[in-house]
Structure formats: structure tokens, C-alpha cells
Amino acid sequence: MNSIFIVIPVLIFLMFCIGLELRLSNFKLILRQPLSIIIGSLAQLLIHPLIAWLILSFVDIPNEFKIGIIIIASCPGGASSNAFSYLVKGDVALSVVLTSLTSLLSIFTIPIIVSAFIYFEIGDNVNFNLPFFKLLIQNVVFLLVPIIIGMVLNRYRENFVKKISFLTKKLPIYLLLLLITVFFIENRGVIVDNFSQLSIMITILVISVMIVSYLISLLFGVKLAQRKTIIIGVGIKNAAQAILIATSPIILHNPKIGIPAVLYALIMNIVVLSYVGLNKKERKTNE
DSSP states (O other): TTTHHHHHHHHHHHHHHHHHHHGGGGGGGGHHHHHHHHHHHIIIIIIIIHHHHHTTTTTOHHHHHEEEEEEHHSOOOOOOOHHHHTTTOOOOOHHHHHHHHHHHHHHHHHHHHHHHIIIIIIIIIIGGGGOOOHHHHHHHIIIIHHHHHHHHHHHOOOHHHHHHHHHHHHHHHHHHHHHHHHHHHTTHHHHHHHHHHHHHHHHHHHHHHHHHHHHHHHTTTHHHHHHHHHHHHHHHHHHHHHHHHHHOOTTTTOHHHHHHHHHHHHHHHHHHHHHHHHHHHHHHOOO
């Protein structure tokens, strides 16, 4: 089974689920918590890829993996960040808005950041030529449209949305696991050969961006609940989106570029679950 036939419906469904949780009224939060929104968005869409770029400048790995790491670092927050925010007593409303807002903004930021990285770090290589406008159109079709459909359905068919909420809240994680499994099976040789090096690098990246986001939030006086949400949001990424960019026949069409996203999807959950555990332990100690 080709992973491209799984990643497209998975990504569409994930974006649709984000839209189901979103109302236009949610965006009023931008006016009430502008600082948290700005820091959270910048952390996900700018600080994360910049830290990844910095780390990559010190390592010698194939260009495919470098591009793959920049792509996943440039992707918006994943839908599961909302659930993790709830577990740490974070600001779930903020998490929903950040996930939605960064998903919309990433339509434009991903092509810019990835193109810049390829231009400055990889050079003029036809194998890694990123078709900017094709990627822009692909992002609109597979990100923006499903989110809008979800929002419209939530607005006019609220009772139906409530009835299927058990499905839309649980199914995404299983679909993502299916995608990762299929992709791993297809590329197991390359993944196994490079697992140690990439895993260490990605673990350093995830922990680094979470620490930097925490320090920036603390520096600007962001409240604890919002700080937790920002930390989780910057750690959890939309791996399906990164895999689609890597494997899409009209974009890069290179499964090797998608390998960092698969490993990131596994590592981010381990790191964030560890943070959730530490957070619960700290709360019990303070009780």
C-alpha cells in the first residue's frame, strides 16, 4: 500500500476535525490574549524551524533528512495538542485557536521557510526544487478547505457534530498511527539504518523548542496555564502534513524526506507525555 493514498484522507480528516472544534467566536481570544497568541504562533511557525536550522548547521546528514526536519519543524501544531493541554490543566481554548490559526498561517509560511532553507543550505539542486505555488495550492486544498467545511458543519449542524464527537476525538490518533505504520513498513530499511542519528537529533530539537518557548513565555509574563499550552503546542506537530509535502507527486515526491516526520511523530508524543507526567507529579507535590 502506498502511503500517499493514506496521508491525503488522514490529513483532510485531521483538518476537518480541527474545523469542527472551531467557531468564529473562538477568534475573539486573539483580542483577549494577544500576547499568548503571538508567542504561541511565533514559537510554532518561526522559532521551531529556526532552532531546527541552527541544529542542522552543526550536523552532517543527507540533504533529504535536512529538508525533512525543516518541513516538520515548519508545520503547525497537531490536533492532539488540545488533549494534552487538557491533561496538564492548560488553556484548551487557547490550544484550539493556536492549532487552527497556525494551520491557516502555515499555508503561506511553510513554502517560504522551506524554500529559503533549500536556497541557502542546499543550493541549486533540481532534486530538491520546491514548487512554491503548487505547495501553496496543495495547502489550501488539504488544509483550508477541510477546516472551513468543519466550521460550517459546526455552525449549522451542531447536534450532528455532537453525535459524532466520540469519533472525531478518538479516530485521528488511530489514523495517524496507521499512516506511520504503513510509511515505516515501506521505508523500514532506510529508517532502521538512520534511526539512532535522527532520533537523537529530533529529541534534542523537541526538548530545545519546548524549553525556549517556556523561557520566552516566562520572560513576557504569560500566565501558567497559557504557558503550558504554548509549550505543548510547539512540541506537537502535524506530521501528516509534513509527510504529504514529502511524498506528494506534485511537490517533492521523495519518501526519504518524510522519514524525519515519522520519527518526530513518535518522539514528540514520548517527550510530551513525559512532560504531562512531570506536570502531574508536580501538582501532587504541591497539593
